[in-house]
Each structure stands twice: as structure tokens, then as C-alpha cells.
Amino acid sequence: MDWQALWLSGKLALVTVLILLPLSILAARLLAYRQFRGKSLIEALIMVPLVLPPTVVGYYLLVSFGSQSVLGVWLRDTFGIELVFHFSGLVLASVLVNIPFAIQPIQRAFEAIPMDVRDAAACCGMSRFKILTRIELPMIWPGLVTALVLTFSHVLGEFGVVLMMGGNISGETKTISIAIYDSVQAFDFDSAGAMSLILLLFAISALALTTSLSRRMGGSHGQSH
């Protein structure tokens, strides 16, 4: 059992969630309420990580941010940041790959808020920030938790993109999925089994929670009229 890999995966998932969630709230709100040119294209781009193999995403990130790439050189020379084979690179990869998992449930939750409620809030004199914090967030929280759980559990299970971008450096980029793969390669099935069981139990709990929240979200919005 590689506790360090588990800890690293947990840390990666937490950091990804903390970065993605606030940005997703803003993006999802914009996509849910506004009509603008190029909206369909943006929505399609958001969904790309769902259909693109993670290794392909990882490959493009590797090529884009590698030490020989223009962007990679610029980041290293200007800010002293090296992404490839570093934890920060994993964070970037996780954030990009998980955009659809974070935005989609929150966007659906915003879309479920009746226009009457938003209209009334604006006419009550509430600022956009107050409408978001006092009216909308209490209504969309099941979508928010769903996004959080999906993103967190998806990060724990990431393999291809992590391997491409981060490699397999213990304590830096070796996540639990890679540790499972390593254990199997080393015929350490006890360790692989224990780590797999942890991920399996987490996945089942996450799905049960998101299903129950989706049902709750439908119910609570139905009552708002």
C-alpha cells in the first residue's frame, strides 16, 4: 500500500477542486443565462476532454509545456515554473481534463433556476453578487456538490494524462492510479488490491451521493413554484 501516492492523489484532487469550482461557478452561470455568439463552440470545447483519450490530452500538454517548447521555455525563463514532471503540471492537466465534470452539473443547476426567481431578485434591488450568494447558491448546491464529488473522484482515477505529463516520480507525480499499475507490474497484488478497493469504495460512495443529490435538485426546484 503506497500511502504517499494516496496522499498525493488526495492533494491533487483537492487542489484541482479548489481551482476549478469557483471558476466553474462563473463559467456555468454565464453559459446557463447568456446567449452569445460562439456559445455552442465554447460548450463543445468544454466537452472535448470527455471524448478525447486522456493520453492525447497529456500528449498535447507535454508538447505544449515541455522544456523544448516555446511556452515551456517562456514559463521557465520568466516565472521559473516547470510544469512537466512536476506536481504543478499535474494540477494543470487535472484542471483541464476535469472542466466538463465541474461545469456541467453546475450549469444544469443554474439552468433549473426559474427565470421568475432571477427576475424577482433583480427587481428586489439585489446586486449580482448578492443574487449569487443569497439566492442562487442555496438553490444550486446539489449541483455544486455533484461537481465537487465527480471532479474529486475523477482526479483520483486519472492515469493516462498523469503519466504523460508527470511521469512516475515518487512523492511528486506518482498518484494512486500509477502506484496500482506499478504494484501490478511488480506482482504486488496485495498492495494493488488494497489501493483498488479504496478507489472502488470511493467511486461507489461518490455515485450514490451524486445520484441522490440529482434527485434532490430536481425535487427542490419543482417545489419552488
Added chain:
Amino acid sequence: MAKATDLHVRIHQTKGIRIEAAFSCRAGEFLAVVGPSGGGKTTLLRMIAGLAKPESGEIRCGNDVWFDDKKHLNVSPQARHIGFVPQHFGLFPKLSALGNIIAALDHLPKAERMPRALAMLEKVNLHGLTDRLPSELSGGQKQRVALARALAREPRALLLDEPFSAVDRETRERLYLELARLKSELNIPVIMVTHDLNEALLLADSMLLISQGQMLQHGAPQQVFARPRTEAVARQMGLRNIFDAHVVAQDEQKGVTWLKFGEKLIASDSLPEVAIGQRVRWVIPNQGIRFNSIASGRLCRSFNILNIRIDNLLTLGESVRLEATVLGGKERLNAEIPLHLARKLALCPGMETEVALKSEELHLLEMIKA
């Protein structure tokens, strides 16, 4: 209470839902915007509230300009200080009835919000339900909370979007009375959007009839009902007896216009600008058709008599809906008469009888040039 001011609206919109409207609503006036569903009524109301932006025009409350496309001015809904009751009330589902009202009172010092919100709930007879969530309130109670929330802000204008459409009939009747009572206390422009003519006739001081975003007629509800300007207005008001005739003469002294309707000569107590020989369309509301006057000899004008053959009779509760053919022509006359009268006159399908048309109710419609 905010200074009482009139609301002036001029909107021109060609994209999406087409809207062409120019009207004013005085402080203390209750204006009903009436029209069929999907005709742009709600969009018009949302534009006044600042929730939707018109292509061009001007919206002004007193001297404060809320929207002016020429000056690139579009004041936010928050700054317009409007009371708005959406069609499904728009209550905040996670806040209690009291919380919903307090949410609209950010402009007041914190200490004043609670007493004001409680007073508003008291005003709409909901003082016992302060802690209830919207999901625990009935349709009528939700409506009252929404109204209290809209009025709690001491708005400069009150906008009501189909306020009675989401409540049952009994609640609606009660709310009519409450709104009628409340109306007398308000000294702000009140605009109500509805598709129900009766609501306009019951509550409004003036009525604006719109169809497909176009203003058809603006005036006192009874006036619009009795004197529809065009055939489109007459049809929207539910008037079905609209016929062709030719102008025969006009008696300016008596104020009568004589019409040739088929072979009959009929009179209208009006003097519109028409030429002799001109083809006109005329309308008669149900209350202008008399059945019993013939039997009792109390004809309004003996010359406005039509011979009809009854084709169909349909009893609807305490009234009878009658379809008849005007003898000597193909025109169909529709009328609704009390059941007891139909029984007294022994009306039955196939029966030939006479009706009298009250000349003061016989109204000539404006002809729209093609």
C-alpha cells in the same frame, strides 16, 4: 413612499418578439395590458422592469429616464426601484415568507427591515405564516408574499405579470377583492399583464389591448369593450357579431347613421366619418341584442328588427348560447341569453323569431386600408 410619478413607455422592437408600443400610465392608475398568450405582453413588462432591453425607444418614470437608446442609457432593474410580481411569483425557495420580504429591503437600515417586513405580511393577512417556506404555502399565499415583497420596497411602479393565472378560481376571486382594495391605497402606476378580459374589466382604470406586439387600442375598459376601434379589437374582445353593411344616410341632427344590412335598414346612434354608399363593418355586443322586448312591445327602435331562424341552442349553466341565421341572408348571429328567458320565450332549434338590435349599442368599426 417614493414621489408619485407617471410612467411613460415607448418601445420599438423588430427582432425576436415584435413590439410596437407607446403609452403612459399615471400615478395611481391601474393599467391592464391585455392580449393573447405569446403576444409580447410579458416581454413588454420585462422591458419596463429593465430585465430585457428594447431595440429602441424611451422608458421614463417622471423625469427619470430608465431607457433611451439615443442616449445609450439603460438603467438596471435594481436602480429602477420597481415592484415586480412575476407570473409564477418568483419566490426565493430557500427563504421563508419573511426572508423573502427582507431580501427586498436592502435599501433600508438593518434595524428597520424586520418591522417593515412584518408589517407588509400583516397587510396581506399572512402574519401567522412568517416562517413558512414557499413550498409550504398555497398558491394564494405565495401570491400575497410576492405582492408584499414587491410593495415592501415602496416601488415607483408596480408590475404584475398574469397575477391570477397560477391560482385556483376561489383564490382568484378573493385576490381580486384584495387587489381592488390595495389599488385604492397605491399612488403609483400599476401595470398588470393578463390574457383575461374580465380581469381588466374588473380591476383596471384603463386597458391596453395588444396582439402580436402591436397596440390595438388604449382606453377605459368599458369604452374599449363597447366601442372597439377595429375588427381585430372587436374579435379580441370576444365579440362575434361582426357584419358588413353599406351606409345609406347620416342624420346629424339625431346623431344617427343609417345602414343597409342585406335588405334591412338599421340604425346606429353614432356619426363616424363615413361616405354615403361606403361599405362598413359593424358590431353589436351581446347586451345590444334584445329578445324579450319584441314580446313586451318595448322595442328600442322598431326598425332595428332582424328576422332569424335558430340553428342551435346550447345550455351552459344558467345561460343559453344561441346560433341563428339572419333570414334573407347568410349572416350568422350569436347570442347568449339567460336560461329562464329562453324557457319563457320557448326558444328551440328551427324556430323563426325576431330580435331587436339596440341602436346605441350598434357600433361601426374603422376600416383598415389594405
